[in-house]
Amino acid sequence: MRFVIIGAGRVGLRTARVLREEGHEVTLVEYDEAKVRRARGQDFEVVQGDGSREENLEEAGVHRADALGALTGDLNVNFAACMIAKHHGCRTIMRIDEDYREEIYRKYADEVDDVIYPERLGAMGAKNALLGGTIRAIADIAQHLQVVELTITNEAPVRGYTISELQLPANATLLAFGKSGHQLAIPTEDESLETGDRLVVLADFDVLSDVRQILVGESPDRAVSADGGIVDQNPGAANGGEHDGGN
Template sequence: MKFVIVGYGRVGTRTARILQSEGHDLVIVESEREKVERARDEGFTVVHGDGSEESVLQEASIGSADAIGALAGDLNTNFSACMIAKEHGCRTILRIDADYREEIYDKYAADVDEIIYPERLGAAGAKTALLGGDFNVLADLTEQLSIASVQVPEGSPFVGKRVVEVELPGDAHIYAHGRHHEPMTIPLPQTEIEAGDSVAVMAAPEGLDAVRSSLRGEA
């Protein structure tokens, strides 16, 4: 498959590397010279320019791409890129930072194919969305991370906190959340943790015990 990735920051870089390792064709669109050079040094085809401009996306061959991942740190750039790509028949993946509220989500959700919160899902979620897959199917995305489900007890220090506010040891991340006896889904920015909730975390294998202890209030 062929993809256009707008933004070569942390999320764009990791997403591009995953897609490249799986044999997909991709073009990076990046406005910052330093990031352009870094992407080229890593072997990517790069268009230096503003991803919100149609001429730049056309240079990146948006017309023949299967999907666009608008993964820059600026929401306006990302949304503009998606709207241009939509006119060219592309699947559109819009990045929204984790601190945006539900009304922001609702404003853009109808116009794009997928909205992702990279701070919760990282490159795993971006890659899965680009391929049109199930967000729950994450086992194949990396051999360097492990996934675990943890139930949050009443004594946890995270009860009452928003999922996006949770900081875990070893750069671990919560990528899904569910109420007691309910299926887990990708949490919205305002989702608060309650006692008895379950969270799915992504962490380095050697750090899982510390993550579990932290969530349970045992650390």
């Protein structure tokens, strides 16, 4: 997939890195010269200029992009970039600050495809929103530790298993479970895993791909998140138990 990211600050650059590591094409748009140099020094394609101007987005290839992530610290720039990208048929993701969460979400939720709060979700949350699908980042606990919510699909290898039969990687722990249409609760061993059920898992970033393959079971080329997604790096884990602020 191809992405355009507005802003090469901490959130934008980290998001670009995780997308590139999963084989996606990424172009950054950044006004600040020092940030442009830093991104280019990491071998990213960067268009230097204002991300709210259509000519700069066109130079970045917005007309060919699958999604645009407006991840600067400037809400006006982010919203303008999303509106331009929407005109070009892109999926649009807009960053807002945590302080503005309720008001801005209500005002803009219908105008963009997804609104994110990177101070809470970090780069993975931004990446997840860009990809779309059945895994959602809930919180960054530490640099390599993430809480995610996954939804069981028809393709999930563990569909039909019980909680007691579920084997996650050593660096992953099941925190909560909810039947489809019901609230999350502490999991009990005899609960069965069926399509639409939700599981909240605490996992090391290195095993998130394995966790997704076990609980979601989607192929590497499919988007995997309602805020987010992770591409397969070890499809062999499908049988279960073999085993990332400011602009």
